[in-house]
Amino acid sequence: MNGNRLLAKAWLPGVELFHADFSGQAFGRHSHDAFAIGAILQGVGGYQCRGQRHALPAGTLSLMNPEEPHTGHADSARLVYRMLYVEESRLPALLGRKHLPDGFRTLNPSDDGQVAAGLARLATEFERGDALTLESELLAVLERVFVRHGGLRAACPAARDGGVTAVLREYLEAHYTQAVSLEQLAALVQRHPRHLIEAFRRAYGVPPHTYLLQRRVREAKRLLLGEQAPLEVALSLGFYDQAHFSGTFKRFTGVTPGQFRRGAVT
Structure with a gap:
């Protein structure tokens, strides 16, 4: 084995x-x-x-x-x-x-x-x-x-760094359908990834990657109420595949995309 x-x-x-x-x-x-x-x-x-x-x-x-x-x-x-x-x-x-x-x-x-x-x-x-x-x-x-x-000192809590976190949020809102990396975000605001993650969490309650997924799920709900199939929605929003989309959607909403569509039909 x-x-x-x-x-x-x-x-x-x-x-x-x-x-x-x-x-x-x-x-x-x-x-x-x-x-x-x-x-x-x-x-x-x-x-x-x-x-x-x-x-x-x-x-x-x-x-x-x-x-x-x-x-x-x-x-x-x-x-x-x-x-x-x-x-x-x-x-x-x-x-x-x-x-x-x-x-x-x-x-x-x-x-x-x-x-x-x-x-x-x-x-x-x-x-x-x-x-x-x-x-x-x-x-x-x-x-x-x-x-x-390993003897590493615990990091001091990151400041809210309001200007930086606002720029990050605007960037994520504008690019939520695209692949985004920490390297891109760090270069955008000239901060180390560890700092920007903690500052963003303090400002908005969640780290950037969770915020990005939440934004995709919010848009997915809107698209699922239309005529687009779940797989089409998944790929258009930057999910790896339908399973990734379905798991993420259920994580934030408690139901699968298919269950959401059926429940939304009037």
């Missing part, structure tokens, strides 16, 4: 997400040229690192520093985990901090579920290709993990 997938994007260099689902597979002694941030979802993972043998049951994290030699294998009949790899050279741009993480001291701390959930959202967005949501989820995972386990 092997359901492994390695996810990456050309426009997001130095970042990969490995979804492991296997039995009977083992990894010999090796290292990665990146920080590795993983969450065990099912089964028990095992490896040798720092002169000790470690067992990682479901609900724990697997944290590795760059160039740290280790082995890897399943300590159960089936092992499922997600592992995010981020090259060290990418951290200054991604985190936007003067003082970078010291590195992970604890290899397998317990997880309260937030990191695992963040990695699951990342995996979904890697496969959908929604740049704004993917980058936002990536920054959230990195911030959470490095503050908790």
